[in-house]
Amino acid sequence: MPVLIVGSIALDTVKTPAEEHADLLGGSASYASVAASFFTSAQLVGIVGSDFPQAHVDYFQSRQIDLEGLQKVAGESFRWSGEYMTDMNVRETRSVALNVFEHFTPHLPESYRQTPFVLLANIAPALQSHVLDQMARPRFVVVDTMDLWITIAKPDLLALLARVDLLILNDSEAKLLTDETNLIRAAEAIRGYGPQYVAIKKGEHGCLLFGDPAKQEFFSCPAFPLANLHDPTGAGDCFAGGLIGQLAREDTPEITFEQLKRAVVSGSVVASFNVEAFSLERLRTLEPKEVEDRYLEFGRISRF
């Protein structure tokens, strides 16, 4: 089954203590749709300017990503620039130019409106809701968000959460959204807002998946041990894309917690590869066999 993915498409400039690169392919929907493409076919909804390199479009197509929902308009593409400190967990945004993204209204082609699996990658929650408004009843909706929207658009975010199945966010965002310092209590509070499932990402500490506590639905996914992170940009988007891609690949009428566990591991696998090089470079050479092998590795490092 295909997955529909909406989010940002950007040209990034990224600086780490070791390197700096400009005009990299970036944005939440770019990372997520390429990540998903290792598991199923993706339908990409986003916007780019007239400066957007054809090479990036060609790359999406080489990954079998459907671009009917990609709007190309006059003007400059969304640009983001960020810098990572010696501790690669600390990032500073150096500049943001929304450009054509400022007036983006996601419009779904007719052929996307019945797609059963939906990832609302990280963009403003009002836009994420607008996508759902255009869809028939999807089977499973995953939403990713960030601290910015919790701070400036919390009512929009809460309205959206009542309509989704799984919320992905990181640990500090979970605490910010719920005013809880304990992640177990934070996840319970979030489930009270609507989503049946919550995935809390903890960077180098892995990820926690929460479902119904009465059914003991709890999963702790390890982080893959990496001695060198080259560029953490897009790790969260790859996680979300790999997760929804794996769900769509299994394509069952009902989504079980066991399936969601496998999906969380699949997302973690793609994210762990993505941080091994700048931008999407590592994913360009990634082979299905490597994805399968690392999935097994995730099992090996947590089994006892």
Next chain:
Amino acid sequence: MPVLIVGSIALDTVKTPAEEHADLLGGSASYASVAASFFTSAQLVGIVGSDFPQAHVDYFQSRQIDLEGLQKVAGESFRWSGEYMTDMNVRETRSVALNVFEHFTPHLPESYRQTPFVLLANIAPALQSHVLDQMARPRFVVVDTMDLWITIAKPDLLALLARVDLLILNDSEAKLLTDETNLIRAAEAIRGYGPQYVAIKKGEHGCLLFGDPAKQEFFSCPAFPLANLHDPTGAGDCFAGGLIGQLAREDTPEITFEQLKRAVVSGSVVASFNVEAFSLERLRTLEPKEVEDRYLEFGRISRF
């Protein structure tokens, strides 16, 4: 097989946002030996003053802990007082009175010197080395330490590390000891100092166990999900005690990485119970069946 445990024995005053209690049984060796007693018999080496309550001695004895190595001298017992903030991961030491502990020299009874499993719980590294000096060739030596010793007694600590099999420390201590920001590289650096194995505790994020990378010896142990922490004091000591206790219970001529994984989980199990109440209160009522059940739970929450 018995385990020998040396460390501090204290009377603690602990304040959390919810409660405050004084004259609690505390100290690294107290927690560790009670934790180990759920798996095997412990031999306790430490010092207390004439004010040390007989009830605490009785409790050690009720746990079958051998007290031939417990020195009782004139003067006051070691006292520690600390306060936890709303985020229970943040602790402030309010006062420390070393008292009789200031001139403690661990002296091993003849009957302890052949003990095959040794835990050097958290005390000054020179004292930890002094214990090893008195021993025949032990089969497996585990050492726990803290940021204080890394800062004020690093040469002593490095001299000790050349003689031990497993070092336990937390993530910030691993970074402090090695000047590495990445835990995989930090663990490799520590293995270079001597210990074949390194366990890096990450509090609410679980624990990582490192062995030989060439043999893919890496294990990520999850944290048990707890919605309420009542008192984190002694969690690290319980982890160390449960770990060495489990190794001694299995009592094999060679210690394998698979055994160490089970030992890390066993330590995590006891620590997860201990934080559910003040001081050692939870361990006083803990049943072997509860320990076994939670061990299985640790498997369930990380399996996919």
